[in-house]
Amino acid sequence: EAQVTQNPRYLITVTGKKLTVTCSQNMNHEYMSWYRQDPGLGLRQIYYSMNVEVTDKGDVPEGYKVSRKEKRNFPLILESPSPNQTSLYFCASSSHLPGQSNQPQHFGDGTRLSIL
Amino acid sequence: LAKTTQPISMDSYEGQEVNITCSHNNIATNDYITWYQQFPSQGPRFIIQGYKTKVTNEVASLFIPADRKSSTLSLPRVSLSDTAVYYCLVGDRDDKIIFGKGTRLHILP
Numbered sequence: 001e002a003q004v005t006q007n008p009r010y011l012i013t014v015t016g017k018k019l020t021v022t023c024s025q026n027m028n029h030e031y032m033s034w035y036r037q038d039p040g041l042g043l044r045q046i047y048y049s050m051n052v053e054v055t056d057k058g059d060v061p062e063g064y065k066v067s068r069k070e071k072r073n074f075p076l077i078l079e080s081p082s083p084n085q086t087s088l089y090f091c092a093s094s095s096h097l098p099g100q101s102n103q104p105q106h107f108g109d110g111t112r113l114s115i116l
Numbered sequence: 117l118a119k120t121t122q123p124i125s126m127d128s129y130e131g132q133e134v135n136i137t138c139s140h141n142n143i144a145t146n147d148y149i150t151w152y153q154q155f156p157s158q159g160p161r162f163i164i165q166g167y168k169t170k171v172t173n174e175v176a177s178l179f180i181p182a183d184r185k186s187s188t189l190s191l192p193r194v195s196l197s198d199t200a201v202y203y204c205l206v207g208d209r210d211d212k213i214i215f216g217k218g219t220r221l222h223i224l225p
Binding site: 004033035040041042043044045048058059090092098102104105106107108109110 | 148150152157158159160161162165167203205212213214215216217218
């Protein structure tokens with residue numbers, strides 16, 4: 001089954017304790033992306049990757065890092081989490097750049113992070 | 117930075133046709149327009165996508181005028197299960213993806 005898998009689904013942690021949210025897709029997609037979703041603000045793009053070893057900043061990259069060492073994986077790293085990073089996070093993938101092809105994004109089920 | 121504008125919320129009744137319009141003034145020449153549906157605690161789910169004129173699939177229609185500065189998602193004969201948030205998405209000239217803030221659609225019995 002084609003899917004985007006995020007882990008963990010839920011995490012409560014404390015300020016400053018490094019954490020990683022993993023994202024894996026089994027569709028051999030080139031493009032992967034991370035979004036955060038906050039009430040009243042919709043989905044905002046954090047980072048995206050056009051291919052292996054190619055990453056770029058989205059709309060709200062501050063406080064986050066990503067890596068793309070393999071095509072299928074795109075982890076989101078919070079080196080020193082702060083309470084303002086408490087949010088619902090989604091990973092997504094598509095075969096090509098979304099919006100410039102007729103291939104839509106596939107989204108994971110989300111990761112709810114709470115930073116105390 | 118390009119952005120989209122949608123109504124924050126809409127109410128409708130079962131069996132009605134619902135139209136949600138999205139404005140995207142800075143859309144690039146080669147950008148597609150994509151609409152997603154999101155239920156609580158789930159990731160967005162693709163509904164429909166188009167480039168120009170009209171596109172129809174089994175769940176919705178998408179109307180795009182010639183200037184492509186807006187688009188309208190049309191949901192025919194909605195039911196209670198169509199209650200969700202609907203997002204309009206276009207690309208940005210520097211390859212970022214811009215979601216709108218979404219339209220919260222509430223279907224009443």
